[in-house]
Amino acid sequence: MRNSIHRLILPTLLLAVCLSYLNADDAIRFSGGYTRAVMIEGREAIVLTQGAEVEAGPISLKAQRIELFGPSSRYLTGSGKVAISDVEHGTTIYTNEISYDRETGVLIADGWVEVEDIVHELIASAGYMDYNSETAQMKLQVSAIIARNTAEGVMRAKGNTITVDSEEGLITISGDARVTYKDNLYQADITIINTETNEIEMSGNIQGAVDG
Numbered sequence: 001m002r003n004s005i006h007r008l009i010l011p012t013l014l015l016a017v018c019l020s021y022l023n024a025d026d027a028i029r030f031s032g033g034y035t036r037a038v039m040i041e042g043r044e045a046i047v048l049t050q051g052a053e054v055e056a057g058p059i060s061l062k063a064q065r066i067e068l069f070g071p072s073s074r075y076l077t078g079s080g081k082v083a084i085s086d087v088e089h090g091t092t093i094y095t096n097e098i099s100y101d102r103e104t105g106v107l108i109a110d111g112w113v114e115v116e117d118i119v120h121e122l123i124a125s126a127g128y129m130d131y132n133s134e135t136a137q138m139k140l141q142v143s144a145i146i147a148r149n150t151a152e153g154v155m156r157a158k159g160n161t162i163t164v165d166s167e168e169g170l171i172t173i174s175g176d177a178r179v180t181y182k183d184n185l186y187q188a189d190i191t192i193i194n195t196e197t198n199e200i201e202m203s204g205n206i207q208g209a210v211d212g
Contacts, residue, residue, distance in 0.1 A: 028073060029055040032066070045069040052078075056102055058088040059133055063098075076100040082109075089136040089166065090119035093129070105134035113140075120166065120195060121149040136166040146171065150198055155181040157193070169195045177202075 033050025045067060048054070052066040054076060064080025077099045078084070084093040084100075084107065095113040100106070108130045115124040115138065127142025140146070144162040148155045148171075160175025170192060173179065177191040179200060189204025 028068070030066070030068070044071075044073070046073070056100075057133075058086055059100065059107070060085040060087065061098075061100070074101065074103050076102065086131075086133050086136070089133070090117060091131070091136065091138075092116045092118075093131065095129075100133075105132050107131045107133060115140075117164075120164075122164075123147050124162070124164075126162070136164075138164040140164075144173075146173075148195070150181075152198070153182055155179065155193070155198065157191070159191070171195060 032048030032052040036047045038045045048066045052063055054061045054066050061078050061084050063078035063082040067077045069075050079097050082095050082098050093115050095109040097111045098109045113129045124140055124146040126140035126144040129140050131138045140162045145158045146162050157173050157179045159173035159177040163172045173191045177188050179186040179191055187207040188202035192201045
């Protein structure tokens with residue numbers, strides 16, 4: 001009987017320690033149908049499964065499995081039907097494998113990823129993405145595609161790498177860059193789009209087809 005009580009008390013104490021540990025720095029809220037905690041110094045980790053959810057600052061993460069580890073739970077990883085929302089910048093990311101560094105604000109999806117940005121009215125997809133939650137700067141690589149809604153129709157772009165710089169209001173497409181807009185086609189090594197004016201600047205092996 002005494003051993004049974006100890007088995008019940010120990011997970012509760014560990015979870016209480018975890019909560020205190022997490023709140024010592026920036027607040028993290030988490031939940032899951034099953035939670036496993038390891039609080040050995042140098043190996044601190046919390047694993048959440050069965051409806052796992054974590055809120056860390058502006059980032060909200062849902063996945064089949066989430067792990068928090070490192071000093072002050074600096075690192076988060078998610079796997080299996082991952083959905084991440086950056087409420088501050090109006091961005092939602094869908095993928096199957098993701099990692100997030102709370103200290104640098106950098107989030108990496110090494111696999112197929114889809115992005116919705118309601119602030120800039122765009123959707124995107126690629127085979128790899130890194131995203132900075134502090135600046136909302138996003139880099140898409142491997143079959144990168146982006147579509148933006150504008151007052152004059154949808155602008156579509158694809159290339160080897162697409163970088164979205166929200167602070168500068170620029171989208172840079174490099175490596176076999178192709179842009180279609182208002183029934184016109186623009187091709188170049190590098191294309192830069194001004195998201196405020198929709199101006200398109202191209203350089204290197206420029207080609208195009210314009211509806212005259």
